[in-house]
Every structure is written in C-alpha cells, then in structure tokens.
Amino acid sequence: MAKVVKAVRGMNDILPEEAHLWHFFEQTVHNWLALYGYSNIRTPVVEHTDLFVRSIGEVTDIVEKEMYSFVDHLNNDRLALRPEGTASCVRAAIEHNLLYGGPQRLAYSGPMFRHERPQKGRYRQFNQVGVEALGFSGPDIDAELIVMCTRLWQMLGITGLRLEIGTLGSAESRAIHRARLIKYFEQHVKHLDEDANRRLHANPLRILDSKNPEMQPVIEQAPRLIDDLDESSRIHFETLQQLLREQGVQFEINLRLVRGLDYYNRTVFEWITDKLGAQGTVCAGGRYDGLIAQIGGRPAPACGFAMGVERLMALMHECGKEIARSVPDVYIVHQGEQATSFAWKTAELLRESGCQVILHCGGGSFKSQMKKADASGARFAVIIGDDEAVMQVVTLKPLREVADQVRIDLNTLSDLIKAKN
Ligand code: ATP
Numbered sequence: 001m002a003k004v005v006k007a008v009r010g011m012n013d014i015l016p017e018e019a020h021l022w023h024f025f026e027q028t029v030h031n032w033l034a035l036y037g038y039s040n041i042r043t044p045v046v047e048h049t050d051l052f053v054r055s056i057g058e059v060t061d062i063v064e065k066e067m068y069s070f071v072d073h074l075n076n077d078r079l080a081l082r083p084e085g086t087a088s089c090v091r092a093a094i095e096h097n098l099l100y101g102g103p104q105r106l107a108y109s110g111p112m113f114r115h116e117r118p119q120k121g122r123y124r125q126f127n128q129v130g131v132e133a134l135g136f137s138g139p140d141i142d143a144e145l146i147v148m149c150t151r152l153w154q155m156l157g158i159t160g161l162r163l164e165i166g167t168l169g170s171a172e173s174r175a176i177h178r179a180r181l182i183k184y185f186e187q188h189v190k191h192l193d194e195d196a197n198r199r200l201h202a203n204p205l206r207i208l209d210s211k212n213p214e215m216q217p218v219i220e221q222a223p224r225l226i227d228d229l230d231e232s233s234r235i236h237f238e239t240l241q242q243l244l245r246e247q248g249v250q251f252e253i254n255l256r257l258v259r260g261l262d263y264y265n266r267t268v269f270e271w272i273t274d275k276l277g278a279q280g281t282v283c284a285g286g287r288y289d290g291l292i293a294q295i296g297g298r299p300a301p302a303c304g305f306a307m308g309v310e311r312l313m314a315l316m317h318e319c320g321k322e323i324a325r326s327v328p329d330v331y332i333v334h335q336g337e338q339a340t341s342f343a344w345k346t347a348e349l350l351r352e353s354g355c356q357v358i359l360h361c362g363g364g365s366f367k368s369q370m371k372k373a374d375a376s377g378a379r380f381a382v383i384i385g386d387d388e389a390v391m392q393v394v395t396l397k398p399l400r401e402v403a404d405q406v407r408i409d410l411n412t413l414s415d416l417i418k419a420k421n
C-alpha cells in the first residue's frame, strides 16, 4: 500500500460530526453582526510579509517566531499566511478608499496561521471572527464593541467569562513610559531572560507580556503606564468605564494588560475563562489609532477585536450548550425500474417545496434500504415500488413514532410532511 499522507501538524480537519456546531456558531455570528450593523469583508489568506511586519511589529512573538512567511519562488515575492485579520482589513480599507464615505463597521472571519506549539486551544491553523470599527475615535464605539461581545456570549450560551480592560495611553505617553521602562529594566538586567534582553531597547513594553514565571517578580515591580498616562487618554478610559457601567457590563481593570501586537493604544481588553486551562483568552482587542496612517492611509482612529473560534466552541461545550444535529425529513426507498424514475420525480418535487430528502442510491432489497432509512435519522420513509409508480402514489411511513403507514398522492405528501415539522 502507498504511504499515507497526513494533515500538517497543528492544522485540523473539521469532520461532518462536528460541522453542525460550526454551522450553529457561524449562523449565530452572522445574525449577531447584523444586529449591530457590521458589514462583512473578505480578504486573501496570503499578504505581503511586509504588511504584518509593519503593522504587528518587528519585535513581537507573532512576527519573530510564529508567522509563516516564505518566498514565492515563481516571482521572488516575500509573502506570508495571515497570522491575524486586522492588518489585512485595514490594508483593504485603505486600498479601496472605504473610509472616503465615513467611518466603517466591518467584520471578517476565517483561518489564521501561526507556527506555535500545538496544544489544546492552540493550533497552527485556527479560526478567528474579528470586528473592526474604522474611523471612530471612541470611547462610545469601544463600549459598543464590548457590549456586543456580551450579547454574543449570551446568544452562544456561554457564561462565566471575565472581562479585563486596560489602557495603553497615547503614543506620547507610551514614549515617556518606554523610557522609564528601559531605565528600570537596565537596573534589573540580571533578572531578564534572553528574549527580554533582546527586547530591552527595541520594544521594552513586550517584556511586560512575558509568560516566563521567573520574570514575573521583576515585571510586577516595573513602572506602571497609568502613572504616565496623558490627560485625554485618562478621560477616554474613564468614559469607557462609565459607559460600561451604564450598560451593566462587569469588568476588572488590569493595568498590566499588554497585547501581543504593537499597534494598540488607549483601550485594550480581553475576555477570559477559567474553564479552558492555560488557553483562557477567547477574545481580545483594543484601539489602534495609529495603524491606518502607519501603513499608508490617511490618519484615522480605529478599534476592534478578534475572537478564537475553536476556543469559543470548546467553551460552549464546557458550558453544556448542546446543538441538535439536523436530520433529513425524508428517506426515499425504491425498487423497480418505473419505481426508480417515480422516486426521482418525488424527491425533486419534495425538495422544491423545501423538504430535506435523501434518495436512496445503490439499489438493494427494500429491507436493506429501510435499515439505511432508519440509520439516517429521517423522520419519514417514503416507499415506492412499481405498484405505487403505476398508481402515482407513495407509501409514507413514520420512522420516529408508532403510527400506521399511509398511501397518498404527491400533492398531499409534502403538505403532510411539513405539517408534522
Ligand atoms: P495567546 O495569548 O493565547 O497566544 P494572542 O494574544 O496571541 O493569544 P490574539 O492575537 O489577540 O491572541 O488573537 C485573538 C484570539 O485568537 C485569542 O484570544 C485566541 O482566542 C485566539 N488565538 C490566538 N492564537 C491562537 C492559536 N494559535 N490557536 C487557537 N486560537 C488562537
């Protein structure tokens, strides 16, 4: 036998038995986005590597270690599989002048790629749903984004999520903070690991995001950005809190919240669960007022978030959310030449009126076909033999309840099936 080719590590198949959960999730997200007036945008999975380097930041985990970046040897382009969606969304908005007509509420979904160590809740291909409000300066839109999250959790049947919010201030206050951080970490250089040492001068804020437990004490004692916060960012942050309180959204303030991407400023937030172990952040976002200008657009403020679909689905499962799998209305069994052609006609007629129909393929005895009908989960079997075909009627047999089978004509058939729906 030939050698088996397997899927790439960390990249998962979604099999038919899980597909109904994905459908429920996607349908719910679709309805939810419509409730808030967010329009769908779809961008390519592959972009110029430069887009992510310039937006996410050169000295970040994503760009340094996780991005699938490669040279297209057919023309020597440097390309990357997108590790996240914001940069692509902003690129497209600039390229197609979307902000010309005013601010835009946009949403996307699809696979993202990061070369991380695969484990529960962490994959190399994973899915995100992201929302981007471009051209809004907030804090009202910041609050809208958070409030809309709470509604989605409710629609998905998710409970027990914790919201953490923080602020990163303006570019100016970050510059002041950055200088203080460098000074502080220089004094504690012997406590820094290799990554932190390398980032000390390039991107000291990243050190605060380190997951290394041995570095936590030195991080705990580091200067806090809130002390360098500029006045308008402070007001922005306070107004956001006020708006959230008015909407009854509970939150914790986490002044150490540093996101893994460099483009954030002012508002940042994360939704976290304790039910999924180490991979507890299911949704994260914030404001990125500088990004549009940074990648060549006319300066405009913006804010958004992205959520991890696999983590949210795992959480729905933990919360006991069950989605019934959809079953066909009818399984048609048939035997005989005339019967088969009448069965085809019946199947298409039923589908025309919206019934979900499986037409038996592959022949076999009535008995073996009836077994398949039963296993399909269908609510009814429609039985057609040559007798029925001659009389232009079918036999309808309920499969999920004790009831007699009846002989009926095609006009009555679909009405009867729909009436029992
Ligand atoms: P983490 O700290 O867990 O690595 P992150 O800060 O890198 O997350 P973001 O870039 O903010 O994540 O992406 C938003 C969301 O996408 C995350 O909160 C998470 O739910 C999901 N996510 C990120 N990376 C992965 C991954 N490798 N596999 C599955 N989901 C992921």
Ligand code: MG
Pocket (backbone or CB within 6 Å): 260
């Ligand atoms: Mg990460």
